Amino acid sequence: MNVESYVHSLFKHKRLYWVVFICFFLAAFFRIPELEIWLLPRLTPIRYYIVTEFPNHSAEETDLSVSVPISEMVSSVKSVKRIRTISEHGKSVVQIDLQFGASVSEFKDQLYQTILEMNDKLPLGVGAPRLLQGEAKERPFMEILIPKGIGNDVTSFDFRFQQLVFQLERISGVTEVRVVGKPKHSAFISIKTNVLDLFPISIRDLESQIQAAMRGGSLGKIEGYTKDTELKFSAEIQSYEDLSQFPIHLGNGNSVSLGRLTTIFKSEFPAEKLTRMDGKNAIYIAVFTDSSANPLRVSSEVQKKFQTLDSNLSPKIFYDASNELHDQIHQFGINLIWSLTFAFVFSYFLYRSWVPALILLVSVLFSLVLFFHLVLLFSISINILSLGGISVGIGMLFDASNLIVFSIRKKLEKMAFASESVTKGIQSVFISLFSSSLTTIVVFIPLLVFPMEWKNFFFDSGVCIALLVFCSLVSSLWIVPLLSISLMESLKKTAMNTDREKLLVSMYERTYNAWNTIGKKNAAVILCCLLLFSFFVFEFKWHIFPKQPAIGFRMQMSPKSNLSLEEELGVVYELQSKMQKIDPKLSTLVFPLDPLDTKRQHPQKSIPIQWKLLGIEKSKELETLFVELLPPSKWDWKLEPIESQVSITLPFIPNDSLVFLHESFDALLNFSREFRKNISKRELNGNFDFLPNRITLEEWSRNQIPIPEFIPDEEDLKHRILYQQIPKYLGPIGDVTKTDLYLGMDSFGLDLGNRIDPKRISFKTKTNEATFIGTLFTSQKQESYDQYHRESGLFYTEWMGEVLEFDSSLFAMKNGLSVIQFSAKKEIRKFFLFLFVLLLLSFVFIYLALVGIYESFRIPIFYLGLSLLYLSVTVSFVFVLFREFHLGHYIGLVVLLGLSIDSISLFGERWVEIREDTVSSKQRESIFRWLVWPILLNSGTTLMGVFPVIAFGTSGSEFSKAIALTMFVGIPVSVFFVFYVYPNLFLKFLVKIQ
Template sequence: MFYLLLILLGLISLKDLEVNLLPDMEFPRLTVITNFQNAAPEEVENLITKPLTEAVGTVKGIEKISSESMEGVSFVTLQFGWGNKIDYSAMEVREKIDLIRGILPEDAGKPIVTKFDPSQSAIQEIVFFPVDKSRSHELRGFIKREIKSYLDRVDGVALAQISGGFKKEILIEVDPSSMYAHQISIKDIQGAVESSNINYPAGHIEEGSKDVLIRTMGEYRDFREIEKTNVSKNDKNIPIRLGSIAQIHEGYKERKGLARYNGEECVTVSIYKESGKNTVTVSESVRSELERLKEQYKNVIKADIVYEESRFVKQSIDNITGELISGGLLAFLSLIFILRNMESPLILLTVLPISVITTFLLMYLKDLTLNVMTLGGLSLGIGMLFDSGNVVLAAIERHVRNGLSVKEASLTGANEVAGSITSAVLTTVIIFLPIVFLKGIIGVVFGEMALTITFSLLVSLAVSLTLIPMLSALRGNKVWSRKFDQWSFFKKVATWENEIDVRFVKGLTNWLGKPKRFFTGIAICFVVVLILISYVDKEFIPKVDTGEFKIEILNVKGSSLSSTSELVEELETKLLKEKEVKHVISNIGYDEEQILSRSGGEVGTHQAQIRVVLSTERSEKTKDFIHRFREKIQHARTIGIHFYPEEDMLSKILSPDSKAVTLEIEGNDLATLAFIGENVRNEISKIQGITDSKSSLESENREFQVRFDEDKMSVYGLSHQYLAGILKTALKGTVATRLRINDEEFDVRLRYRQSDRKYKEDISRIIIRTPSGDAVFLDQAAEIREGKGYASILRIGQSRVNRITANVENVKQSAVISEVEEYIERLKLPVGYKIHFGGEKENIDSSMRELLFAFVLAVVLIYMLLAGQFESLLIPLIMLCTIPLILIGIIPALLITGNSFNISSFTGIILLVGIVVDNAALFYEYVEILEHDQVSLKEAIIGSGQIVLRPIIMNNGTTLLGLLPVALELGEGTEFQSPMAVTVISGLAASVVLSLFLIPIAFYYILKWQRTRRKTI
């Protein structure tokens, strides 16, 4: 009944477990975003970025500060250590910023501190198209009025954000010549419009027994009323109406970007979920509501969901769940094959559901979620769940065959192996203990997997020592016959088993007499494997073929949005002709309203990005399609086209700087950094396999620089800030006020006419109103020159950085990294400049240090446990010395399957340590038991080998078959665990040889030497 209660509580807990793609984790990263409109990158760097960096640099816990200064905006990124209380850090950062707020420019925006949280990114992307293409300008407004409110009201939706399309606004386009004639400045017009469009309370009066409110009603009710606004008076004191010096009309905001889906322009709605809500449930609710809206407005709009995070969540979890079930089934079938009866495997099968379902209860109590890591942990440990039961059942069956009653055999067998299997489970638990306590990304990501495996193994241990003996005893005193032995197939299996047993005893006896040959053979294999290690690729995390890739397009600097759009359209046409292509989503230019979209790369109407989604039925891998398509468009008329395979979500989170090669050149002078960077980029591009190399200072922006004459400005009484504000309003435009019509608000933008802001000469003729009331032209107080400036300036700490990035294609990444390292060692840099790796190599080095620490700590803890158990310092040392030899199986397997050394495969090696030690400990236990029965050492060694032969084959077989579906990557979401599964399977194969031959031979000669030494003493 106790286990039935656990199953009931586990099923209830499973219902309440939150389903996510990844474990809940607090990312230790803050970004400070500061707007400084119309400022060049160097001004942003000097006036905003540097003061902010210096101010927040003393915040406790910061590991790295980096920044990016772009036109009109500053990004300062603070990287803290994992496990840092990021909310407290954010408060401290805000306090530091408040202390220096007074020294920042007055017209700079307030610095915004944001947390990096991928779980709060959009869970769905919906694209909308008009049915009537002639009304495409009205699409955004329609979605805002009729669609957005319904999507916002869906349970669990925090925000439905619109982007793309045309944003309606009211334009006031002034005539400079009329302004000059009336001695009016654009600032005068702005002030008049702002002060006119207002309703204001004026108090109240008592009318009889009632109070009556009084309000002034000045708000514009229609854009035509703006024409009547008084902006000044002429010399005859006659009011000058705004309509006489400006054109006022409805229009659309000047666009800096647009989006297309399969070649058709669209409006995008991004869905963000509320914190803590189930991604799958929210997505299904949004999809249902969207279908209703599509039907309701089928004559107006068309819509399609082009991205849905829940699809990846459901598919990944469904695939891993399927592999968990299929792995358990394969393990069960292997037991039938080995035991050749149905009763024993069915008894062992009870371990599986009880362990898994009770694990759900423990996960709920520990506040874990169902995700690819926790379910991946269960699928990896599925075969291991049978291990303890295998040993217990084998001991019981052996005692039954030796003449004990089933009840006595159940009690004796369980007691006999209780110590060894408890030690074995604790060994595996100890293996994962260091991972749980690691502070870095490894501990955060693999911690939940380690806990899940630990929970399931501890439950399986309890079941094996209590429920399995009880169920075995319930079978009564009937003979434990192998009922399937009568079948011809199982007769052959029995023959094979006897043959294996005979050959094993013969082989072990033979090698006990020829230890030098055996150890020489093992040593040769190990040396060969050490040589082969250099041929195994090394990367941070396994590369996953998502079936998607991005194309980054750079047009000529200064190109218009329409010019870049034409180039993108040519590529879209070529892509859509490819039968492997399913969807093409293009983003040309950038969205001014979404400030975060401007960080991390070159921004402007000359750049674009295309995301290509390939068909699931494609005949070639994504990297092969990229290579073929790159050759097809190599003569495209653009400055640069760069291809980037789209990463899975886990990779984006664990390795955001995911370029295969990232070099960071530090120094102070931008021109020198650009020169060095260009040389480095050219040289590494010659290395075979390097593609898509880029420099962050690759090109400069053409710009007009307005240099103010301090003497003339003093004469006129003008300031830099005042002149900069007039320039911005005249050229880009300023939202002077907002017009409210039928519950909708529209920006009222004030600027010069298009014809008066096209050329350099037009800038010179911008009208300035001096404090004395005179109107002068800008060139009377400033000089306008043509110059160049960089699009963005990167810094790490207090040093400027030129970041060189590149991809690797069709060759091993580690080989390319080695060649780049050799080049860097030969590179001579000027004094004050240095170059180092960043990005993925930095992640690999950091993570491998963490995993190596976990590995060493796990080995030390296991040694301490075994030393205490066996009351010996030497015996555990022999067991642990065999651990490196599992590489004999692992390295060839990684090479054959094309897998790499990464955090997943290295975790598999750590897991193997426990399995190898468990087998050795079980063997030594039986050696001690047989020696206690007064048999010779050699007989004890051979007898123990015979006893553990079947448990080891059963344990390793169930674990291997349980992992097989994961290793074969039979579905999406399993690629991350696949290298771990391949490592464990190949290591298990090697451990069979180690456990059945190397360990017995080593123990035989060490124990023989010990006994001889004792007799001598």
């Protein structure tokens, strides 16, 4: 169907087309639930972690018994690029990096099969291995705090709280709800070691008798005993009050009350006392979700539960991962309203009529509706990154429609028939319109199709921009003619303001003559000199992706010595008070470092905790405070940023690093210390990723004992040592109010400041006689470390920071030392070289598309040469203005490449229409009069469309902001090229190639 037939169809079946138009709008409302909303694009995971617990074993034992065997088994799995192990006390972490392009499904199948086979090859006591993706630590989707001490009815509070947790677990998409710090009724039985030694009973027997007394039982209905009667035996210990009088049988017919052997008391666990928010005790709830769940819906459902269940709990959301997506949606709404409003007002002032402005507005709205349908058709998700692409693409929606509106109005001034005006108006700009849209879409093909690690990361953004351009083209060729036909009478009455046009022409002639007076060569020389000066004087940085700001900070505190819980609480209170004075707007959360294992805590000993700090404005002052209140002799602490969701999912960002490997861990650490000293002398920044703390391993060996009465009861010895550190959970007691019961050793009134001589630890022999460990065991001490790292079977440590040059003299005398260097500069150079090749491929695609459009091999070469010149100048301005260049600027240049073809094609069409042998000022004026209004409107709407992204960008929008900034620089340069550069270049070269 040609243009004439198409326009005739619009005139003849106008009502039918309006019905289709309305159906598109109505269908969008019904399809909204089908929209896929994710927090981030579904990227192929390329890093996995196998986390395995090995309780009560040293880091050295964990390394040899768990980490090394697991890494050897995993090494047989296909597509594995690197295996690293981290071994610490009671825990093994195996990091697995995949090769790029590996089959994830095949890798997972083999990995799961390997994990199933691990249990048979690992020692007893090893926990089930857990597989994590992306991070070694799980991050909750939401963190909720409920203040303690609300109301006096504890039973009612517990019921309401349990109902809240129950309702949260039932929300679709929620996988787990963890609670820390909830007040519990806990009772502790503290065995008095010096008293127990006087009686012939072991800890194991004592524990068994208590557990047996806590259990009752039923024999069911006994036939012939009593009709319809069930025989039940009650527990001997039914409540906390029964504990003190419970008799402990000594085995010789005698008994002693439990109260004589032990101290019985009630207390809270450290997790309950140390879970605090903004200086107040609170209950911490962590909500974990499935990655495929709609974050906005889950967040909304959680907040609805707060409103419908019970407001007396006063829950407060400390962290919500969907806030980043909420911010981006809010930003998108601002961009949309700003763009539509500005374009409508701007078009009105240019056309001096509401009719063209209304046509543009309706056309753009239809483009958005069509885009919505295409997003559903191609299963594109709405996420943080795709919203950035949509926000940038909104400003480009007016270009095609504005060009058609202007062209139709131009033809209406000269032609009497409406159908002919619409037909000629479309035909006069069809080639430039089609070529610009096609090239903008085609330019993204290499980026979206060619396999590379970053493809999936910006795939949604690139596809969204391409689809928006396509929707704009469809709307300009359908909705604009349809509206023009429907509003033809009103459109005819509008006329351009000739006074303004004359003023613009006059200004253009003066500036054009001034430009010619300066001389192109002189301007080019001046520009090159300025660029060279800027490159040599100012520092310029290349990045792959813009640095994402942290959303807060996390501080981990671990006590070094046997600090009491009271001392730790005092430090926490003081820290909280002083932090609030330094930074009143700071929001703080304190809770245990390992919230999964809060029951394995001593009621009076300090525990490792972590702080989460949001809204920090004075980070340096806070860090100074931590140095002052947390001396290295008592605390190990580490302050690290809490990364945003975008940072977590970024493909691996290259960093300058040196990996040192050695078969001897001691030799590796000695070299690391020497290397750090040498680096510090050169005043280079950086540090090692880890330097472990030195600890002592003491191994006890049993002496040969010929007398059976003195054979040690090793179980009693182990219980005395372990129960003194961590009380053992025995079970609940009580009928109505349940109390958790724990058994420990000397936990009440223990002097944590004094260290016990291991040789003076008493325990029982097989005959229940008390003795000391020094009489039956000999000990050997050896030095060890609290953490071990391996790669490829060798111990490793990694220097993260500046390394100017690889100085081989630093490693020449280190026998057995292997060094692997990673240069961020080389990786970044390789990345941009790869992008440059893709850009050349984009030029090839554009050339082929233009050859098909213009049926010529030379004209596309000329057009692409102009586009290359324009991009070179734009890149120079980007370098000078921003002093950095990364993927966001590159995507912006790719968009500008497509837009430059639009302006070149449009100028070329006007040039062919009026060109004679020489271009006079009147002919140049004629081109200017035709182009000035569409160019101004397109440039203005596009600039103002990306302006909110620049001015009101939120955290996490740095990528889309860089695209917008590049377009904000490139569009004025494009306008300058159209009116000041292209006339001379077309005159000089186009005639020769035609």
